[in-house]
Amino acid sequence: MFILIFSFLGLMLLGLPVAVSMAGGSLVYILISGSVPDIVVAQRMISGIESFPLLAVPFFILAGNLMNIAGITGRIYDFAIALVGWMKGGLGQVNIIGSVVFSGMSGTAIADAAGLGSIEIKAMKDHGYPTEFAVGVTAASATLGPIIPPSLPFVIYGMMANVSIGALFVAGILPGLFLTVLMMATVSFYARRNGWGGDVAFNWGRLGHATMEILIVLAVPMSVWLAVLAGMSVNWAAGLAFCTLLLLDWKFNFSAVLALMAPVILIGGMTMGWFTPTEAAVAAVLWALFLGLVRYRSMTIKTLAKATFDTIETTASVLFIVTAASIFAWLLTTTQAAQMLADWILSITSNKWTFLLMANLLILFVGCFIDTIAAITILVPILLPIVLKLDIDPIQFGLVITLNLMIGLMTPPLGMVLYVLARISKLSVERTTMAILPWLVPLFIGLIAITYIPALTLWLPQQLGLIK
Structure with missing residues (x-):
């Protein structure tokens, strides 16, 4: 066990990528111990990606890239300006609302930061906002990407923990909205303190148009539900609603209705049983x-x-990363390292609330040094048995681990969102880090709520019958 862990840490200290360090550490352990045939490394790495849910990964990544090149990010940005640009700290609020909408398509924080971030930071600087403020709010809003469905970390976690990915997607909706409110409140605080007003004049017509777009999007699933209650088949009801939506969009030339429909199609399709989360990724691409x-x-x-x-x-x-983490996690299990770590944690406390505090600290620390996907693959085999033993819902824990790792993406030394935004804003990594630090406050408040208020995560999937 010690050979495995120390060789992994040693390779990381030498500057090798995390995935290479995990694969190399696993190979060193196998060669020195002689307890496992060499061929097992290749077999385990291959079996680690022989999973139907993992097919969702390339399709969600492709969907996010296609949304960027299709000019949809610009339309989302214009929609957000019409909706909240008149509020105090206008473009800060636009930044957050834009990320909420884009989150329903991309599923990754890095895509959000790189896609909308380049538009948002430039616009905020042109309107006189401090660059540090623009960078901080962009980093914080980018964390919504993997919380609001669809989410690549949820796909990986669901596969590792053997829980419903669809339930994880639905469970992320309310926490995502809660985090959105916290971030918008933070922007309002800064705006009042600095005397910032709105960035576009209040206009009833513009606001009404944006509100109408939201109402139309919300009306689609509602009309399908009512039609089904009236006796119409689900397929016919959905087809009729979809055709009506296209007609309205063509007639009134709405800028964002069809873009806003993406999360409705994905979540609605999975809830109605039309497609699995993996097939939902294909639907997002189409x-x-x-x-x-x-x-x-x-x-x-x-x-x-x-x-x-x-x-x-x-x-x-x-x-x-998944293949390298698979062999590493398997060796952690077969060498009893995961069990020993679990026993050690349980020897310290058997109280689930204390464990959740310890788990948060551990995941936050790991997230500062290890990539999100690798961290999930390593930590789930260690922590999930304790989660189940202490009667903590694994769906809730999936939200906890994901938000922790999203915060890790914003912090040095290996936070990818941090480096993406430093490049876009042309700030040093040090100044970017200082700009992001105040925005950890609403994120930690949200993390505490998700950790210690299970209903925030579990209520909606329970109401939809996805979990008991």
Whole structure:
């Protein structure tokens, strides 16, 4: 066990990537111990990605890339300006609302930061906001990406913990909205303290148009539900609602209705049993292609090819992390290291609330040094047995571990969102870190609520019958 852990840490200290360190540490342990045939490394790494849920990974990544090149980010930004740009700290509020909408399509914090972040930071700087404030609010809002469904970390966690990915998606809705309110309140606090007003004049027509778009999107699932209650089949009701939506969009030329429909289609389709979370990822890609090629006609063969190659590159890195973490996690289990760590934690406390506090501290620490996907793959085999033993719902724990790791993406030394925003804003990593620190306050408040108020996470999937 000690050979495995120390070789992994040693390779990381030498500056090797986390995935290489895990694979290399596993190989060193196997070669020195001689207890496991060498071929097991290849077998375990292959079996680690032989999973149907993992097919969702490349498709969600592709959907996010397609949304970016289809010009949908710009439409989302314009919609957010119409909805909340008149509030105090206008573009800060726009930043958050834009991230909420984009979260329903991309599923990753890095895609949010890189996609909308480049638009938002430039716009806020042009309107006179301090660069540090623009960077901080962009980093905080980007964490909503993996909390509001769909979510790549939820896919990996659901596979590792053997829980419903659809239930995880639904469980993230209320916590995501709660975090949104906290962040908007934080923007209002800064705006009042600094005397910032709105960035666009209040206009009833513009606000009414944006509100109408929201009402139309909300009316689609409601109309389907009412039609089903009236005796119409689900397929016919959904088809009729969809055709009506396209007609309204064509007639009134709404800027964001079809973009806002993406999370409704994904969550509604999974809830009604039309498709699994993996198939929902394919649906997200098809929807993005429909918007880019048919409705908005903003995609070209060149941009489509670029999005495809970017997806291949990102998917390869993600799946390599999964394969390396799979063999490492398997060795942690077979060497009894995971069991020993679990027993040690249980010897300290058997109170679930104290354990959740310890788990939060551990995950936060790990998230500062290890990639999100690798951290989930390593930590779940260690912590999940304790979670089940202490009668903590694994769905709730999935939200806890994901939000912790999202906070890790904002902090040095290895926070990817931190480095993406430093590059976009042209600030040093040190100044970017200082800009992000105040925004940890609403995130920690949200983390405490998700950790110690289970109903915040579990109420909605329970009402939809996804969990007991």
